[in-house]
Amino acid sequence: MTTDPPLVLDIDGTLTRPEGWGIDPRIFDPVRDWEAPVVIATGKAFPYPVALCHFAGIPELVVAENGGVVYTGDDVFFTADREAAQAVVEDYRAAGYSPGWGQENTVNRWRETEVAVNRDQPLEPLRKIAAKHGLEVVDTGYAYHVKDTEPNKGDGLETIADRVGIDLETAVAIGDSVNDVSTFEAVGRSFAVNNADELARAAADEVLEASHADGTLAVLERVSRTV
Ligand SMILES: O=C(O)COP(=O)(O)O
Numbered sequence: 163m164t165t166d167p168p169l170v171l172d173i174d175g176t177l178t179r180p181e182g183w184g185i186d187p188r189i190f191d192p193v194r195d196w197e198a199p200v201v202i203a204t205g206k207a208f209p210y211p212v213a214l215c216h217f218a219g220i221p222e223l224v225v226a227e228n229g230g231v232v233y234t235g236d237d238v239f240f241t242a243d244r245e246a247a248q249a250v251v252e253d254y255r256a257a258g259y260s261p262g263w264g265q266e267n268t269v270n271r272w273r274e275t276e277v278a279v280n281r282d283q284p285l286e287p288l289r290k291i292a293a294k295h296g297l298e299v300v301d302t303g304y305a306y307h308v309k310d311t312e313p314n315k316g317d318g319l320e321t322i323a324d325r326v327g328i329d330l331e332t333a334v335a336i337g338d339s340v341n342d343v344s345t346f347e348a349v350g351r352s353f354a355v356n357n358a359d360e361l362a363r364a365a366a367d368e369v370l371e372a373s374h375a376d377g378t379l380a381v382l383e384r385v386s387r388t389v
């Protein structure tokens with residue numbers, strides 16, 4: 163018998179190695195063996211969480227681009243378009259700045275509803291230009307995301323839950339940054355890893371003692387009820 167709760171996992175900062183980059187390989191087995199749906203909810207472009215599910219050997223239940231792209235395993239939903247964010251980046255370039263990824267980059271190549279800017283680039287002019295276009299800039303600690311104010315991970319999660327039949331009241335979410343606040347609000351139990359930013363810490367039901375994948379693995383062990 164199993165009562166594993168449905169899981170909602172962020173990627174960067176949450177499944178990462180102690181140094182903050184790269185997936186910690188220890189998460190693959192418990193995630194693959196989890197006896198309930200696992201939703202990957204990330205700010206990364208659509209192919210990244212799909213690939214993570216594929217290589218982890220789990221069904222593709224994916225919220226990408228901070229809710230801009232939602233995949234239920236059957237249907238893809240786009241809840242924003244990239245055009246406005248692209249216009250912000252053009253203005254940012256015209257003001258003498260750059261997205262900071264180099265000429266050809268895989269960070270934005272497949273991004274459909276927003277544009278990511280490298281955190282080594284100046285934030286204030288980006289925020290000002292985005293505001294002029296009615297957009298927001300979300301700092302995940304891994305990138306600045308220029309996006310429509312509407313989509314968020316929590317709404318995307320609700321779309322998946324409706325389609326797949328997940329009771330979010332029973333679900334557990336783990337995350338590390340402001341872009342996880344909406345998922346924390348959508349589920350029954352939420353955990354911020356110790357490296358989480360202030361907003362994620364404030365929104366979580368519990369702030370973990372451990373960071374990155376160490377924190378996530380501790381939660382998985384604690385909430386797994388498989389007997
Ligand atoms: O893409 C980012 O900036 C962060 O990605 P995450 O939401 O998986 O942490």
Ligand SMILES: [Mg+2]
Nearest residue numbers: 172174175338
């Ligand atoms: Mg994160």
